[in-house]
Amino acid sequence: MKILVTGSSGLIGSEAVTFFDGQGHEVVGVDNNMRAVFFGEQGDTTWNRDRLLASTKNFKHFELDIRKREAVFEFFETQKPDAIIHCAAQPSHDKAAEIALMDFDVNAVGTVNLLEATRQNVPEAPFIHVSTNKVYGDSPNELPMKELETRWEYADPKDYNGITEECRIDRTLHSLFGASKTAGDVMAQEYGKYFGMKVGIFRGGCLTGPSHSGVELHGFLSYLVKQVVSGGHYTIFGYKGKQVRDQIHSYDVVRAFEEFIKAPRPGEVYNLGGGRDNSASLIECIKMAEDMTGKKLETTYTDKNRIGDHICYISDLAKLKSHYPDWSITKSLPQICEEIVAAQDGKATTA
Numbered sequence: 001m002k003i004l005v006t007g008s009s010g011l012i013g014s015e016a017v018t019f020f021d022g023q024g025h026e027v028v029g030v031d032n033n034m035r036a037v038f039f040g041e042q043g044d045t046t047w048n049r050d051r052l053l054a055s056t057k058n059f060k061h062f063e064l065d066i067r068k069r070e071a072v073f074e075f076f077e078t079q080k081p082d083a084i085i086h087c088a089a090q091p092s093h094d095k096a097a098e099i100a101l102m103d104f105d106v107n108a109v110g111t112v113n114l115l116e117a118t119r120q121n122v123p124e125a126p127f128i129h130v131s132t133n134k135v136y137g138d139s140p141n142e143l144p145m146k147e148l149e150t151r152w153e154y155a156d157p158k159d160y161n162g163i164t165e166e167c168r169i170d171r172t173l174h175s176l177f178g179a180s181k182t183a184g185d186v187m188a189q190e191y192g193k194y195f196g197m198k199v200g201i202f203r204g205g206c207l208t209g210p211s212h213s214g215v216e217l218h219g220f221l222s223y224l225v226k227q228v229v230s231g232g233h234y235t236i237f238g239y240k241g242k243q244v245r246d247q248i249h250s251y252d253v254v255r256a257f258e259e260f261i262k263a264p265r266p267g268e269v270y271n272l273g274g275g276r277d278n279s280a281s282l283i284e285c286i287k288m289a290e291d292m293t294g295k296k297l298e299t300t301y302t303d304k305n306r307i308g309d310h311i312c313y314i315s316d317l318a319k320l321k322s323h324y325p326d327w328s329i330t331k332s333l334p335q336i337c338e339e340i341v342a343a344q345d346g347k348a349t350t351a
């Protein structure tokens with residue numbers, strides 16, 4: 001197959017490139033390094049692009065900007081991919097408010113450009129749209145919560161496995177990022193449901209792994225570990241640092257995409273995160289990284305939580321597992337953390 005990966009120098013895109021190239025497919029990557037525009041030097045993904053070009057067998061990279069409609073259409077006409085994995089995005093919740101139009105152009109318009117280019121050129125190709133749990137906005141915070149010593153927890157046992165795809169996505173506060181991603185998510189569903197295209201929408205929890213160019217505003221675990229390893233500083237925003245996230249390794253994310261490509265369904269939505277077993281609060285993650293490295297992280301606490309931040313978010317993986325029983329989480333949270341520590345050590349020693 002010829003697989004097109006957008007955002008191929010980013011965390012999920014680069015994992016997809018490595019994975020499908022390793023299986024012998026031809027992989028075409030699109031990334032204009034816009035992460036450096038969003039986050040400055042620390043967000044630069046050139047290192048990852050160069051790593052991929054050096055380590056893959058059948059991968060080509062293109063600096064295409066997914067906002068440029070005509071260029072995207074031309075690209076599809078010449079490339080005619082057999083499957084599309086759309087990972088390019090402005091990925092930060094907090095950043096979006098500063099760059100509202102750019103955020104919308106990348107997350108909403110860029111997504112529609114790709115969906116329409118697929119419809120016009122390769123309508124049979126499976127299309128993976130990487131969405132986010134921020135499409136649920138604040139609604140997960142409406143569940144009753146109880147405070148434990150180191151984390152928030154759902155108070156009602158029926159919520160134990162977390163948030164399902166039934167959660168409401170409108171009439172809630174999303175942040176501009178959540179809203180632009182919701183626009184992309186709903187359009188992707190529509191191309192599946194209205195046109196019958198094989199579009200799968202995956203609403204990510206905390207997606208992470210060693211290839212993340214983590215910055216304060218995006219890539220929580222990667223950034224936190226980076227600060228622990230380098231003796232840096234970390235600011236905790238609200239909820240007493242007990243806010244819970246579920247972490248999933250980029251490898252397990254891409255494995256879910258593989259299953260979907262093998263047996264696609266039109267316009268189906270899945271929550272995709274680490275689930276209950278890979279959930280931890282911010283202060284639990286800090287402790288884990290400190291124990292692993294023997295280093296102490298200097299933290300500052302500010303009472304004000306990030307707008308639209310979830311108090312406790314765990315992805316209920318039941319739907320994904322029922323449609324794709326061969327998929328499961330293979331990397332535990334401590335394993336993920338160890339890999340990120342090792343990658344940081346590597347970067348620290350080669351720097």
Ligand SMILES: NC(=O)c1ccc[n+]([C@@H]2O[C@H](COP(=O)([O-])OP(=O)(O)OC[C@H]3O[C@@H](n4cnc5c(N)ncnc54)[C@H](O)[C@@H]3O)[C@@H](O)[C@H]2O)c1
Pocket residue numbers: 006007008009010011012013030031032033034035036045064065066067086087088089090091106110130131132133181203204205206207208212213219
């Ligand atoms: N990492 C997470 O915790 C997380 C959680 C939920 C959802 N997601 C979603 O997963 C997807 C991938 O996220 P990620 O963590 O790999 O982000 P990332 O920032 O690491 O990768 C995104 C890549 O897209 C590229 N890009 C941005 N704008 C572009 C444009 N206009 N044209 C071409 N390339 C462009 C960037 O340069 C970057 O390399 C995104 O849709 C994101 O919203 C991520």
